[in-house]
Amino acid sequence: MGLKGTHQITARARLALPFAMAAPRLLLGQQRAKPNLLLVAVDDLNTDIGCYGHAMVRTPNIDRLARRGVRFDRAFCQYPVCNPSRTSLLSGRYPETTGIFDNRTNPRTHLKDDALFLPEYLRRNGYFTARVGKIYHDGMDGPEDWDVSLNPRPASSLGRTGEGRNLTGGKFAFFEWRAAEGGDEDQPDGLIAAEAVRLLGEKRDWPFFVAVGLRKPHDQYIAPKKYFEPYPLDRIAGPPGPADDEADIPPAAYPPVRHNLGALEGREFRRAYYACISFMDAQLGKVLDALDRSPAARNTVVIFFSDHGLHLGEHGWWNKVTLFDRSIRVPLIIAAPGMENRGAACSRPVELIDLYPTVTEMVGLRQPAGLEGRSIASLLANVEAPWARPAYSVVTRSGRLGRSIQTARFRYTEWDEGRLGIELYDHNQDPHEYRNLASDSDYASHVRELKALLGKARPAGRSQQQ
Ligand SMILES: [Ca+2]
Structure with missing residues (x-):
């Protein structure tokens, strides 16, 4: 075990920074109070x-974080692919504004100097900023x-x-899975957790922003074999849903290439995904333990989220890149010291784009x-606080946009x-989105209202998709 590959520590050149970055560090007494x-x-x-x-998936560490914070049950990403989602979150702008719709385009290509990304903003304002893994x-x-x-x-290939x-x-x-030989630290996430533990154990004079990017359960579905043990294959069901589910789904709802796993392969996929979740959860546990051991725990806000979801065969799909609930709904938990609403759940539709203004508040x-999001700090204080805007x-x-709102x-x-095509799902009766009601005359007035709401939710982005 050990470290290999890029292991870069950027030396801070304080004097070379523009004034806004260097100056706040001088206000040390004031900065110390910041969380x-x-x-x-x-x-x-x-x-x-x-x-x-979920009845089966074991996530004791995510669960314990939820017990000390607020869990958002309707949190949505802005785009169900890594780079557009993360760029949106970190810039505080919708994808139509960032112009980033794929994994190849650099976030700054379209935004140039217009946007101050969250890590840089915190660093300019006196934070020590550290990233380990994928942010x-x-x-x-x-x-x-x-x-x-x-x-x-x-350093070795044992974990593969x-x-x-x-x-x-x-x-x-x-679509590869593997119940791997070796231990946690034969996987990238084990090393990412170890580095995060080390960073949280360091003493420093400035407030910190430590961003830990865990890579699982992203493909390939590889985790140490002990994490597969709670999930024997004979206990894993195939994807739920009615046989005619796809009949009312417009073809545009799916990416052009379908994967069509067989019944056994589908169950193996679900099993490996669950195992990867439990492996990731165990790494999160090490990070939370390190924070708990640190004096900084008394003054540290923890934000846990995923960049987007994933279908495990629901609606006949085994990936992301759709606008179904499975693909765009994400876990989001925020825990802050002294929080009164520990263990509460919030059902307001919120967005990952809301995190930037939430953090600044x-x-x-x-x-x-x-910034195009809204702070959800009011919902941390009162999970039923008024909340009018839908998640977008x-x-x-193929170069055309699908747009979606959740109310x-x-x-x-x-x-x-x-x-x-148009889709409408009534989550009061159909939370898994099996019945498309867009052409149901009983819902015509809802469709009119939602169409208007969708129009209002669109950002006035400066870089519209051509
Ligand atoms: Ca359907």
């Missing part, structure tokens, strides 16, 4: 989590974001050996210009302004 931030970003984690009501999509960090940035990788297979006969590389900084998410299909009751989606 620390521990941000834990998970990759491709849907809400198949104990505290979100931006890989390689997309800005030059002024971090004092420390680490990408630990196992063990029982497993590709579920598509090698056709799609990401919680640490007492003014909002930088251009988009995805591209307290409905999910409403238009593909290419409705030209390629």
